[in-house]
Amino acid sequence: MxxxxxxxxxxxxxxxxxxxxxxxxxxxxxxxxxxxxxxxxxxxxxxxxxxxxxxxxxxxxxxxxxxxxxxxxxxxxxxxxxxxxxxxxxxxxxxxxxxxxxxxxxxxxxxxxxxxxxxxxxxxxxxxxxxxxxxxxxxxxxxxxxxxxxxxxxxxxxxxxxxxxxxxxxxxxxxxxxxxxxxxxxxxxxxxxxxxxxxxxxxxxxxxxxxxxxxxxxxxxxxxxxVPLLRILLTNTKVPRSTKVLVAGVKDKINKFPSIMNPVLDSVDAVSCTCEKILAEMTSQPITGEHYNVLEELIDINQHHLNVMGVGHPALDTLCRVTLARGLHSKLTGAGGGGCGITLLRPETDCSVVQSTIQDLKDCGFDCWETSIGxxxxxxxxxxxxxxxxxxxxxxx
The missing domain is CATH 3.30.230.10 (Ribosomal Protein S5; domain 2)
Structure with missing residues (x-):
């Protein structure tokens, strides 16, 4: 060798x-x-x-x-x-x-x-x-x-x-x-x-x-x-789900309501492209609070879109509600229907807020880690x- x-x-x-x-x-x-x-x-x-x-x-x-x-x-x-x-x-x-x-x-x-x-x-x-x-x-x-x-x-x-x-x-x-x-x-x-x-x-x-x-x-x-390195909380709701079933469900909804669902898909596409633009800005100029404001709004918009697609879950709603009570913004990540969610942490988010949020989520029966993306x-x-x-x-x- x-x-x-x-x-x-x-x-x-x-x-x-x-x-x-x-x-x-x-x-x-x-x-x-x-x-x-x-x-x-x-x-x-x-x-x-x-x-x-x-x-x-x-x-x-x-x-x-x-x-x-x-x-x-x-x-x-x-x-x-x-x-x-x-x-x-x-x-x-x-x-x-x-x-x-x-x-x-x-x-x-x-x-x-x-x-x-x-x-x-x-x-x-x-x-x-x-x-x-x-x-x-x-x-x-x-x-x-x-x-x-x-x-x-x-x-x-x-x-x-x-x-x-x-x-x-x-x-x-x-x-x-x-x-x-x-x-x-x-x-x-x-x-x-x-x-x-x-x-x-x-x-x-x-x-x-x-x-x-x-x-x-x-x-x-x-x-x-x-790309900037972004701090997040990663939460595993531990709710099992089938990606195949969830993907098929979204397809059925698009086929049933094309005039409603196709604009939703276009809006999600715009969210991704807008996020990409903001992330590029964050590496080419000083990062401001407004950058994080936009990232948080995009997270909220996309989470609502995913609920419209039918891939939300009460456990994910709980994640969003618990973190929002601490001023933090969350969305599901991946297939949905349970599974995992991410919560954006701003640079100025106090350590005590992070630890309290993690404990709140663990009290809900979830696993939670502070980590980073990028x-x-x-x-x-x-x-x-x-x-x-x-x-x-x-x-x-």
Whole structure:
């Protein structure tokens, strides 16, 4: 292996504006969420390949002899992968016990890991290594946890295989790859997402790779060149929902009331574009209170639009009511129908207000974190730059 040990991380993602409307050809803004997934890769001499996923109590090892049977005929180490090798996926699904009725997080994460590992190392001797992945992101909450996992796998395994260079110099705490290497990371992360989800949009892995804020329109993803870092509260209502059912419901409503719903979609598109303009202003001139006033109004407008689309939920109404009582503005993020919401924090928002709001939301039975959006994408870290408690978890396994 070219790299004997490395630590990488990638952010989660949130939708700032444009959810559901994006399905109907409107602009959406996807943002990196500074709750990160960390991967620690270490070469070993055990003759085994191990993956440890402490968040989901998964600890698996295979002898190299078991995995050699799956080495694909062609390996795309230095080429951008386009689509997964269907035959290799089929054989690995049988190996890890994934059937159509068994699409649990553990099995799909294992499948993605083995696929990328075998595809990248299959042209030579399979190396013995241990990979540990730990995340600050809740799974299944629409926050891009699987994409952050796939981005970390791609970055770690591409580095170990020598397909991309190691950006971290001796004196660095963190470092990012060059554009060409990032594109390769993103392409392999998209492979992982296709294995896990079947037909993903590519937005989540793009956010995990490049970070910041991305403009998404009709399948085209454009990273915004400069973006402000915005403080938010992220709240998980813990109300389960089906994205597929919610998307179908919006489509039915548009078909039933086109003259009513199409202007709503146009208005959401205008919200996204106006927000993009304000964010650009915030990086090119001094940030003022008026910028935050507009961002708050856009949040309120979009939340009302999402309720009109039928993707609201009483738990999300409670989130908006509780935060507004503290002078803060919230909207759902993602599919809606429960799930998660974001609350914008102004720079002058007092710490006591933030803590009181978090406690109010926890009293409602929700999970709540203070974090930020717009931060960096995939990075390599020195051990010194990783929080002590995270490093302890990664080293423990």
């Amino acid at each position: 070219h790299v004997k040990e490395c630590i990488v991380s990638a952010p989660g993602k949130s939708i700032l504006h444009g959810e559901h409307a994006v399905v109907h050809g409107k602009v959406a803004l996807a943002v990196s969420l500074n709750l990160r997934t960390y991967l620690y890769l270490k070469a070993s001499s055990t003759g085994k390949v191990c993956i440890n996923l402490p968040n989901i109590d998964t600890f698996l090892c295979w002898d190299l002899s078991e995995l050699k049977q799956f080495i694909p005929d062609s390996c795309g180490k230095r080429e951008e992968a386009k689509r997964p090798d269907a035959e290799l996926v089929r054989r690995l699904r049988e190996f890890v016990g994934v059937t159509n009725g068994n699409l649990d997080t553990r099995s799909m994460a294992t499948l993605a890991f083995l696929y990328i590992y075998l595809s990248l190392f299959g042209s030579g001797d399979l190396p013995s290594l241990t990979v540990c992945v730990w995340s600050e992101l809740p799974t299944g909450a629409g926050l891009g946890s699987s994409a952050a996992f796939s981005v970390c796998l791609a970055a770690g395994l591409l580095s170990a295989s020598g397909a991309i260079s190691t950006p971290l110099k001796e004196w660095d705490n963190t470092a990012r790859w060059c554009q060409e290497d990032m594109e390769l990371i993103n392409s392999w992360a998209f492979q992982g997402e296709m294995i896990i989800h079947g037909n993903p949009s590519g937005v989540d892995n793009a956010v995990g790779t490049w970070g910041g804020i991305l403009r998404f329109l009709s399948g085209k993803i454009i990273p915004l060149s400069r 931060g960096p994408g995939v990075q390599q870290h020195s051990a010194l730059s990783v929080k002590e408690e995270i490093l302890e978890i990664l080293n423990h396994y």
